[in-house]
Amino acid sequence: xxxxxxxxxxxxxxxxxxxxxxxxxxxxxxxxxxxxxxxxxxxxxxxxxxxxxxxxxxxxxxxxxxxxxxxxxxxxxxxxxxxxxxxxxxxxxxxxxxxxxxxxxxxxxxxxxxxxxxxxxxxxxxxxxxxxxxxxxxxxxxxxxxxxxxxxxxxxxxxxxxxxxxxxxxxxxxxxxxxxxxxxxxxxxxxxxxxxxxxxxxxxxxxxxxxxxxxxxxxxxxxxxxxxxxxxxxxxxxxxxxxxxxxxxxxxxxxxxxxxxxxxxxxxxxxxxxxxxxxxxxxxxxxxxxxxxxxxxxxxxxxxxxxxxxxxxxxxxxxxxxxxxxxxxxxxxxxxxxxxxxxxxxxxxxxxxxxxxxxxxxxxxxxxxxxxxxxxxxxxxxxxxxxxxxxxxxxxxxxxxxxxxxxxxxxxxxxxxxxxxxxxxxxxxxxxxxxxxxxxxxxxxxxxxxxxxxxxxxxxxxxxxxxxxxxxxxxxxxxxxxxxxxxxxxxxxxxxxxxxxxxxxxxxxxxxxxxxxxxxxxxxxxxxxxxxxxxxxxx
Numbered sequence: 001x002x003x004x005x006x007x008x009x010x011x012x013x014x015x016x017x018x019x020x021x022x023x024x025x026x027x028x029x030x031x032x033x034x035x036x037x038x039x040x041x042x043x044x045x046x047x048x049x050x051x052x053x054x055x056x057x058x059x060x061x062x063x064x065x066x067x068x069x070x071x072x073x074x075x076x077x078x079x080x081x082x083x084x085x086x087x088x089x090x091x092x093x094x095x096x097x098x099x100x101x102x103x104x105x106x107x108x109x110x111x112x113x114x115x116x117x118x119x120x121x122x123x124x125x126x127x128x129x130x131x132x133x134x135x136x137x138x139x140x141x142x143x144x145x146x147x148x149x150x151x152x153x154x155x156x157x158x159x160x161x162x163x164x165x166x167x168x169x170x171x172x173x174x175x176x177x178x179x180x181x182x183x184x185x186x187x188x189x190x191x192x193x194x195x196x197x198x199x200x201x202x203x204x205x206x207x208x209x210x211x212x213x214x215x216x217x218x219x220x221x222x223x224x225x226x227x228x229x230x231x232x233x234x235x236x237x238x239x240x241x242x243x244x245x246x247x248x249x250x251x252x253x254x255x256x257x258x259x260x261x262x263x264x265x266x267x268x269x270x271x272x273x274x275x276x277x278x279x280x281x282x283x284x285x286x287x288x289x290x291x292x293x294x295x296x297x298x299x300x301x302x303x304x305x306x307x308x309x310x311x312x313x314x315x316x317x318x319x320x321x322x323x324x325x326x327x328x329x330x331x332x333x334x335x336x337x338x339x340x341x342x343x344x345x346x347x348x349x350x351x352x353x354x355x356x357x358x359x360x361x362x363x364x365x366x367x368x369x370x371x372x373x374x375x376x377x378x379x380x381x382x383x384x385x386x387x388x389x390x391x392x393x394x395x396x397x398x399x400x401x402x403x404x405x406x407x408x409x410x411x412x413x414x415x416x417x418x419x420x421x422x423x424x425x426x427x428x429x430x431x432x433x434x435x436x437x438x439x440x441x442x443x444x445x446x447x448x449x450x451x452x453x454x455x456x457x458x459x460x461x462x463x464x465x466x467x468x469x470x471x472x473x474x475x476x477x478x479x480x481x482x483x484x485x486x487x488x489x490x491x492x493x494x495x496x497x498x499x500x501x502x503x504x505x506x507x508x509x510x511x512x513x514x515x516x517x518x519x520x521x522x523x524x525x526x527x528x529x530x531x532x533x534x535x536x537x538x539x
Contacts, residue, residue: 016312016364016387020471020527020536021057021240021479022050025073025418025492025503026086027123028482030510033090036117037128038506040224041088045512047228047237052515053524054531056538057312058232059240059479061418061492067250068182069126071503072493074316075248075283077174079302080166082221085129087136092220093152094139101138121490122504136220140213159219166301171214172200173252175207185255195256225309233311236538240366240479241310243302245317249284253298260298262287264333265326272372275496280327285334288324288348296355303359311363315356318367318388319377322349350380357384366412366477370394387411390475393426401434401441404473413473415466415484418492423466423484425491427458442469463487464526471534478536482507486523 029038029046043058050058064076065083073083089095104110113131116124146153160167173185180188191199204211232239246267247253254261262285269279291298306313315321323345326334339345357365367381369388381388390413395402404413415423427435435455438444442465445451449465456462467485470478483490493502508517515521531537 016476017056017238017538018476018536019056019238019478020054020531020534021059021238021477022053022055022482022485023059023414023418023479024482024507025061025505026063027073027125027503028492028506030507031088032510032512033088034117035089035113035128035131036120037085037123037125038511039088040086040221040228041091042511043228043239044231045510047232047235049511049514049524050237051235052528054528054537056236056536057238057240057477057479059314060242062242062244062316063309064244064247066125066248068129070248071123071125073242073503074244075281076244076251077177077248078166078170078252079244079247079298080305081170081174081218081252082225084136084217084221085125085132087132087217087221088224089132089135089139091224092136092139094143095135098138098142100141101135104134104138121506121508122501123506124504136217137213139220140216143216144212156216156219159222160215163218163222166305167215167218169256170218170252171211172204172207173255174214175210176203178210179207184250186250229309229311238311239309241306241313243306243313243315245315245320246283246286249282254284257298260287260290260294261285262326262334262338264330265328265335267320268325268327270325270372278325278327279496280329285324285326285338288338292348292351296352299352300355300359303356303365307359307361307363312366313360313363314366314368315353316368318349318353318369318381319371319373321352322346322377322380346376346380349377350384353380353384353386357386370417382410385410387476389414389417390473391416391420392470393420399437401438403442404469404475404478407474409474409476411475411477413470413475413478415470415480418481419495421491422481422489424458424463424487425489427462438466442466444469458487460487467527468530468534471530471536473534478534485527486517486520 025038026043027037029042031039031042034042046058050056062073062076063082063086064073065078065081066073066076095101110131113127143152176188176192177185185193192203229239249263265285266280267283267285268281269275271278323337323339326336326338328335337345339348365386367386367388369378369381370391378388387410390404390407390411392401392404392413392415407413416426420426432455439449439451439454444465447465447468449461467480470480490505492505507514515524
């Protein structure tokens with residue numbers, strides 16, 4: 001096996017450092033003033049905590065806006081707008097200065113929500129989203145009273161001009177959607193549905209103030225995001241984002257550019273380990289021919305936007321860029337893989353990923369290449385210098401688990417994803433023979449595990465030995481879900497289900513209080529040592 005402690009001394013041919021990171025959704029963070037969901041500025045104490053652990057990458061789920069009652073961050077209203085639910089409301093100057101805010105805060109409804117937010121272990125997106133917008137509306141009213149020549153007004157105007165290419169259509173869509181009580185754009189009157197110019201002009205004039213409000217929300221969110229990213233950079237922490245495979249069918253992008261999408265079927269996945277019958281995600285298909293004719297400009301825009309937000313970003317469901325699995329939703333709808341021919345699949349994926357890498361600039365591109373993925377897709381990723389994932393539980397060869405120390409450098413090693421159960425839960429359901437295979441394949445005895453039982457139950461000693469091997473992985477990046485760092489059991493999502501606990505996990509304490517949890521401080525010190533010994537700290 002390669003010596004992990006020497007790997008950090010070898011210059012990397014890639015743009016990725018040899019580093020360790022932690023994965024969690026932004027909504028899982030807790031702050032002293034949050035309203036029931038993690039917020040942008042809650043990342044600040046988390047970054048401080050990461051620095052003390054030696055963790056240099058924080059991996060987030062998509063942060064794009066979803067519908068008011070949509071908890072999944074992968075079914076988005078937009079490919080570009082930040083979810084207003086993530087705005088740190090109390091850090092918005094206009095909210096702080098509004099006398100109406102305190103009046104609202106004193107109402108029984110809001111006081112009750114604040115109490116629930118402090119004690120609840122799960123988020124209620126609808127409740128959080130609604131209250132946030134109520135408060136931010138009051139801030140917007142205060143902002144509108146500022147003179148047009150004021151510094152804040154001028155900064156806002158520049159933001160709107162700079163982002164007009166996506167912001168204008170998004171804000172118009174969002175205002176119409178609210179006006180029409182959140183009904184799908186496919187049910188709107190024909191003139192709006194088909195984007196008649198005169199109808200859009202009249203609607204824009206009628207909803208001018210509301211359109212400006214949704215632009216304001218994006219400006220506030222962007223200002224806070226830039227502050228957090230600058231803070232992270234000063235502390236040597238990289239923010240890793242996630243570009244969902246496609247936005248929701250009922251989204252600003254599909255409404256504004258319907259020619260780029262095929263609504264005759266649903267994007268999905270063929271039968272695999274998650275579902276014996278395959279999965280229909282309810283998400284639109286791409287019209288790949290139209291995408292190619294445009295030079296993949298919409299995807300180029302997404303990559304440039306990702307570069308502006310993140311130091312690294314993950315491209316979700318990368319195999320779908322080569323061939324999308326289509327499930328028809330109406331008679332005669334698209335079915336099967338698109339494109340259908342192998343040569344066309346290879347050419348499309350290579351061209352599109354090359355465009356994404358080109359537009360990403362200094363930001364690193366990572367591919368989510370999990371599930372049923374042909375070998376030739378991973379060969380393309382290697383040629384383009386794009387790391388894929390090594391999820392330990394799925395990395396087996398000849399009936400044996402592969403030792404992470406044997407992973408190729410151009411990869412991301414991890415214990416699991418937002419769609420898997422946690423490491424401890426996985427171990428407890430693992431057959432005896434598989435437990436024994438892990439012990440021997442990874443030679444955990446030399447990682448500090450005293451092997452008295454060839455198939456031991458979960459223990460702190462076993463947990464530490466496993467973590468040691470993950471940090472010693474040959475992969476340039478090792479990113480572990482926060483639950484797996486501490487042996488916690490709560491999972492993020494169970495695929496192919498609509499359980500209320502999906503996409504609702506929150507940390508057990510405020511982010512700034514993580515050190516105070518039993519056993520966490522000692523584990524942090526041990527993690528820091530393992531990260532240092534495996535060459536994942538800056539020299």
